[in-house]
Amino acid sequence: MQPSPMSDEVTGLEKAGLLGKTLLNLNLITLLKTRLGDTLVTLGFISEDDMLRALSSQLNLKYLKFSEFPKTISSESYPTVKFMKQYKFVPIGMDNGVMKIATSDPMNEYVMDALKLFSSKPPEIYLSSEKDIMEAIEQFFGGNVQMTNIMEGMREEEAETEGIELQEDVHHLRDMAFEAPIVKLVNMLITRAVEGRTSDIHIEPFENNVKVRYRIDGALTEVESLPKRIQPAVISRIKIMSRLNIAERRLPQDGRIKLRVSGRDIDLRVSTVPTIYGESIVMRILDRGSALIVLDHLGFPAAPRETYEKLITTPYGMLLVTGPTGSGKTTTLYASLNKINSDDKKIITVEDPIEYQIDGINQIQVKPQIGLSFASGLRHIVRQDPDVIMVGEIRDIETAEIAIHSALTGHLVFSTLHTNDAPGAVTRLLDMGIEGFLVSSSLIGVLAQRLVRVICSSCKEPYTPQQEVIDKTEFNISNLSTFHGAGCDECRNTGYRGRTGIFELMIVDAEMRRLVLEKASADVIRQKAVQKGMQVLRENGWEKVKQGITTIEEVLRVSQEGI
Numbered sequence: 001m002q003p004s005p006m007s008d009e010v011t012g013l014e015k016a017g018l019l020g021k022t023l024l025n026l027n028l029i030t031l032l033k034t035r036l037g038d039t040l041v042t043l044g045f046i047s048e049d050d051m052l053r054a055l056s057s058q059l060n061l062k063y064l065k066f067s068e069f070p071k072t073i074s075s076e077s078y079p080t081v082k083f084m085k086q087y088k089f090v091p092i093g094m095d096n097g098v099m100k101i102a103t104s105d106p107m108n109e110y111v112m113d114a115l116k117l118f119s120s121k122p123p124e125i126y127l128s129s130e131k132d133i134m135e136a137i138e139q140f141f142g143g144n145v146q147m148t149n150i151m152e153g154m155r156e157e158e159a160e161t162e163g164i165e166l167q168e169d170v171h172h173l174r175d176m177a178f179e180a181p182i183v184k185l186v187n188m189l190i191t192r193a194v195e196g197r198t199s200d201i202h203i204e205p206f207e208n209n210v211k212v213r214y215r216i217d218g219a220l221t222e223v224e225s226l227p228k229r230i231q232p233a234v235i236s237r238i239k240i241m242s243r244l245n246i247a248e249r250r251l252p253q254d255g256r257i258k259l260r261v262s263g264r265d266i267d268l269r270v271s272t273v274p275t276i277y278g279e280s281i282v283m284r285i286l287d288r289g290s291a292l293i294v295l296d297h298l299g300f301p302a303a304p305r306e307t308y309e310k311l312i313t314t315p316y317g318m319l320l321v322t323g324p325t326g327s328g329k330t331t332t333l334y335a336s337l338n339k340i341n342s343d344d345k346k347i348i349t350v351e352d353p354i355e356y357q358i359d360g361i362n363q364i365q366v367k368p369q370i371g372l373s374f375a376s377g378l379r380h381i382v383r384q385d386p387d388v389i390m391v392g393e394i395r396d397i398e399t400a401e402i403a404i405h406s407a408l409t410g411h412l413v414f415s416t417l418h419t420n421d422a423p424g425a426v427t428r429l430l431d432m433g434i435e436g437f438l439v440s441s442s443l444i445g446v447l448a449q450r451l452v453r454v455i456c457s458s459c460k461e462p463y464t465p466q467q468e469v470i471d472k473t474e475f476n477i478s479n480l481s482t483f484h485g486a487g488c489d490e491c492r493n494t495g496y497r498g499r500t501g502i503f504e505l506m507i508v509d510a511e512m513r514r515l516v517l518e519k520a521s522a523d524v525i526r527q528k529a530v531q532k533g534m535q536v537l538r539e540n541g542w543e544k545v546k547q548g549i550t551t552i553e554e555v556l557r558v559s560q561e562g563i
Contacts, residue, residue: 196214
């Protein structure tokens with residue numbers, strides 16, 4: 001007997017109904033496996049905030065939002081980040097051996113038992129949302145999360161290849177340099193440096209490890225110690241990025257890296273030198289996308305700044321900025337050019353490297369490998385009908401002569417010299433072989449400068465320096481209130497955050513020109529300049545100590561003894 005079509009339809013409806021009931025039951029079972037509060041939030045009956053506040057009241061636990069968490073936590077022994085993320089909790093401090101934790105699941109006995117390994121006493125529990133906990137994990141441990149994961153990955157790979165001797169031929173070095181952990185490690189070192197206001201990255205090989213140090217505000221700080229085993233791979237990776245010869249390990253090399261980090265265009269000037277334990281690398285970070293500093297923000301005292309601004313608006317002559325490497329000379333020159341940059345002036349620069357890009361200014365990058373040096377670039381610049389010329393550095397007599405002749409033929413010329421003070425620039429030019437009458441006729445002024453670290457505003461406090469330090473200051477500070485930074489997380493416990501300049505400005509007038517023609521010594525020129533009102537570097541530094549901007553120790557550190 002054949003079943004009727006109607007019976008088939010009924011059977012199908014019954015099956016559909018049974019399936020619907022089954023799915024509903026499965027959904028109910030799934031919901032029942034979760035906490036009641038989470039289920040109500042999922043179904044949309046209450047908000048997560050309301051649920052957590054109710055749970056806080058029920059369990060007598062304090063409810064914390066992310067804004068109420070501490071900004072930093074001490075470097076105690078804590079569980080791994082992976083464990084925290086998996087079980088949704090974060091340590092927020094340690095008080096007398098009691099660990100404080102914020103968790104979204106205070107009933108998880110497994111986590112509470114695991115935390116006993118890190119503290120002899122039961123943890124102090126706070127309630128918080130899963131979102132806030134994840135954000136806190138990133139804030140407290142985010143800087144080390146990726147680095148830790150990378151190093152763990154490397155240790156796993158080392159264990160797999162244990163007992164295999166590395167053959168450092170070119171092909172093997174290249175293969176290692178392209179391995180994912182090495183690529184991530186180098187990228188992380190650069191990213192952390194850029195985000196941490198670092199000017200230089202130092203990678204230095206030693207007998208048993210490889211130190212990574214960052215120069216921040218002029219001072220070096222060790223940030224990582226890498227395993228000796230990965231030294232060839234790390235060095236090779238950086239050399240490949242810099243387009244250097246990875247097979248050449250006996251001679252120094254120079255290269256460049258262009259990257260985009262956190263939306264900013266970054267240039268890195270790379271230098272390698274061979275040492276007894278391998279190649280040492282220094283990477284100078286040049287942030288082409290950073291905001292250009294203006295003269296008002298350099299730390300100029302009011303009177304010298306007014307005089308300097310008059311100098312940079314003169315129609316012709318040569319103005320020099322002097323100081324050691326890293327004293328901010330180029331930044332001052334850029335700020336000066338930006339001040340006088342206008343549509344009615346043609347400004348051309350020849351630099352090595354171009355550290356800032358300024359709209360409206362023609363900037364030339366020196367390329368010695370193809371014959372484009374400071375001297376050859378400057379020689380061609382004068383044919384471009386410029387009003388203002390900036391030469392990155394006067395390194396030899398040829399560059400000095402062309403710069404001076406440019407100044408004498410109606411151009412305003414800016415450049416830098418490596419001298420300790422302003423009067424020393426005159427004797428340096430004379431020592432190069434430049435005739436005294438050329439120097440006296442072209443030079444209109446010399447600005448010497450240094451950079452001092454600024455006291456951290458977050459931990460600034462009154463401070464009485466030791467008597468031996470006071471004795472070196474050369475001025476009476478018996479009734480002077482001085483300050484220093486006690487050290488905090490904002491300044492990496494250094495007591496300083498940021499830098500400012502100290503300056504001495506020497507104007508070359510008729511009397512000074514006469515001394516230059518007579519080839520007077522730097523001491524004689526300095527005495528005459530001071531008589532005419534020049535404030536020397538150290539004196540300007542003491543003014544910033546009086547203002548509570550920097551410390552006596554900083555001024556003594558950067559200024560020459562006896563100035």
